[in-house]
Amino acid sequence: MALNYETLLCEVKDQVATVTLNRPQVLHALNAKVFNELEAVFVALAGDVGVRVILLTGAGEKAFAAGADINEIAKTDVATGEAKARRGQGVFRLIETCGKPVIACINGFALGGGCELAMACTMRLASETAKLGQPEVKLGLVPGYGGTQRLPRLVGQPMALKLLLTGEMIGAAEALRIGLVDEVVPAEKLMERAEALAKTIVSMAPLAVAACMEAVRWGSELGLEAALDVEAEIFGRLCGTDDKAEGTKAFLEKRAPIWVGR
Incomplete structure (x- = not known):
């Protein structure tokens, strides 16, 4: 391209x-x-x-x-x-x-x-x-x-x-x-x-990469307590993704994960 x-x-x-x-x-x-x-x-x-x-x-x-x-x-x-x-x-x-x-x-x-x-x-x-x-x-x-x-x-x-x-x-x-x-x-x-x-x-999970940047950006613009709330919300959001399920499963199975971005 x-x-x-x-x-x-x-x-x-x-x-x-x-x-x-x-x-x-x-x-x-x-x-x-x-x-x-x-x-x-x-x-x-x-x-x-x-x-x-x-x-x-x-x-x-x-x-x-x-x-x-x-x-x-x-x-x-x-x-x-x-x-x-x-x-x-x-x-x-x-x-x-x-x-x-x-x-x-x-x-x-x-x-x-x-x-x-x-x-x-x-x-x-x-x-x-x-x-x-x-x-x-x-x-x-x-x-x-x-x-x-x-x-x-x-x-x-x-x-x-x-x-x-x-x-x-x-x-x-x-x-x-x-x-x-x-x-x-x-x-x-x-x-x-x-x-x-x-x-x-x-090679990393795409949703997690984007979420790391989102959390850090909010952390630079909010007070600590509010930023921690944002971090917890983002963590919870990722816990419901296919990539989190795949990442943890791959770790336990000792293999490379296959990310799908959802």
Whole structure:
């Protein structure tokens, strides 16, 4: 299966979709067309039962996404600026809540909107050459696609403010140290590692994978008592599934389970 767009590429193989930003001449800058196509492809993949994991990367070795399209940003006023921020937030929230693990494969620059895009993913793998940052203050702006909210949740408020207020660009090793990325691998091994991780997730029960993400997401947005209630409800829901029956039976019979997704 292959889906083609103007600003990105999408391929599906062995239940893993690879979405590749494909504007190398501008380091995959995020313009209105990119947002439209990201929305379209993630809606399609979210509804495709044949897709279990999504990899997101940028074509080539220079950039994951170097940021928002500054030509578009320069033309905004109060109303159009807020609308642009809400549009980006909406698309990134779609990615975050699509119900399937999305692994950002950060090759090269992930700055501004590109860093925000990576933070909206379920997890982040970075090449040793990756550079990340939120340099919006250098343009007289703040991150508008969720960066001021997701960055503190990932690295803590003091470190987030350091990065936001200085506009500092950091390397992959520092990003790993502070928790902005989850793994760092050699550039030539980035997609190989991502595909191996995706293969592991694909081998797990699909309803349980989706439920883990649902529970963790609610836990980040609710107080502890309310989140524990959600966890108990999700646990009970899974106890009534065919996959739970198969998983426990396969364990007791010492064989590999066969998941049906219901």
